[in-house]
Amino acid sequence: MNEIEQLKEQLQKQEKLASLGLLSAGIAHEIQNPLNFVINFSKMTNKLLDDLTAVVEDNADHMPESDREDLYDIVADIKENMTQIKENGERAVSIIQGILLVSRGKENEFLPSDICHIVKEYTHLSYHAMRANYQGFNVTIHEQYQDNMPQMMVIPQDLSRAVLNVMNNACYAVWRKAQEIGNDYTPEISINVATQDNNLVISITDNGEGMSDEVQQRLFENFFTTKPIGHGTGLGMSITRDIIENKHGGKLTFNTTLGQGTTFTFTIPIKK
Ligand SMILES: Nc1ncnc2c1ncn2[C@@H]1O[C@H](COP(=O)(O)OP(=O)(O)OP(=O)(O)O)[C@@H](O)[C@H]1O
Numbered sequence: 001m002n003e004i005e006q007l008k009e010q011l012q013k014q015e016k017l018a019s020l021g022l023l024s025a026g027i028a029h030e031i032q033n034p035l036n037f038v039i040n041f042s043k044m045t046n047k048l049l050d051d052l053t054a055v056v057e058d059n060a061d062h063m064p065e066s067d068r069e070d071l072y073d074i075v076a077d078i079k080e081n082m083t084q085i086k087e088n089g090e091r092a093v094s095i096i097q098g099i100l101l102v103s104r105g106k107e108n109e110f111l112p113s114d115i116c117h118i119v120k121e122y123t124h125l126s127y128h129a130m131r132a133n134y135q136g137f138n139v140t141i142h143e144q145y146q147d148n149m150p151q152m153m154v155i156p157q158d159l160s161r162a163v164l165n166v167m168n169n170a171c172y173a174v175w176r177k178a179q180e181i182g183n184d185y186t187p188e189i190s191i192n193v194a195t196q197d198n199n200l201v202i203s204i205t206d207n208g209e210g211m212s213d214e215v216q217q218r219l220f221e222n223f224f225t226t227k228p229i230g231h232g233t234g235l236g237m238s239i240t241r242d243i244i245e246n247k248h249g250g251k252l253t254f255n256t257t258l259g260q261g262t263t264f265t266f267t268i269p270i271k272k
Pocket residue numbers: 165169170173206208209210211215219224225226227231232233234235236237238262
């Protein structure tokens with residue numbers, strides 16, 4: 001009975017998460033429009049500044065040299081600001097596209113995808129979510145993406161969830177270790193994306209608390225978690241293994257040393 005009660009509670013939590021997912025997809029969609037305004041108006045303002053410069057040039061004779069110089073400097077600064085606004089707006093759009101991808105893509109659909117982009121977006125999302133939720137959390141992230149990687153056929157919404165799950169765990173592991181040892185410790189996470197033979201290889205390495213033998217054995221069990229209530233459902237790794245091994249026909253492997261850290265590696269055969 002006790003176990004049934006616990007499972008019920010877990011299901012309710014999952015249900016809540018699912019509706020939160022829907023909600024965030026809705027929010028993402030709604031934010032896209034105002035963001036487009038921001039981007040388009042900054043582009044337009046940049047053009048207007050060109051017009052303004054032209055007008056000043058046409059009337060250069062009526063203006064003292066030093067005033068003209070000042071005006072050009074100011075225009076250059078405003079243009080630079082507009083470019084910043086546009087670029088950051090575009091970055092926000094790309095994050096939102098990522099979120100929409102997760103909640104909207106068709107079930108199990110393989111699509112040509114920019115793997116490095118997916119890994120980057122989702123590891124960063126995870127990092128920022130951790131920063132928002134865990135006081136004082138920080139970590140140095142090292143990223144290595146193979147140059148000019150062609151698009152690859154994956155189920156992007158699933159692969160991104162897998163990356164998010166592993167990155168969440170890595171962040172949590174370094175956070176826990178930081179709580180334990182404090183100052184003498186520099187939390188670090190390394191992310192590596194490359195092709196090797198005919199495989200896509202994605203690995204995420206943390207120098208966090210590592211896993212005991214018991215945790216290693218139970219890692220993929222549904223609802224196995226060592227986290228306090230509300231911090232983990234114990235589904236992340238079983239979902240991740242399903243995504244990598246069953247859906248993508250790949251391998252999920254790990255290497256861990258208690259107290260030293262953990263590496264999770266996805267090895268996915270490249271689909272032609
Ligand atoms: N990188 C890691 N370092 C240390 N322990 C880990 C790491 N990844 C997973 N674990 C251990 O494996 C357990 C199960 O992980 P899993 O992702 O399945 O569940 P969870 O993180 O507890 O909850 P959630 O469903 O929210 O992901 C974790 O509770 C943790 O003890």
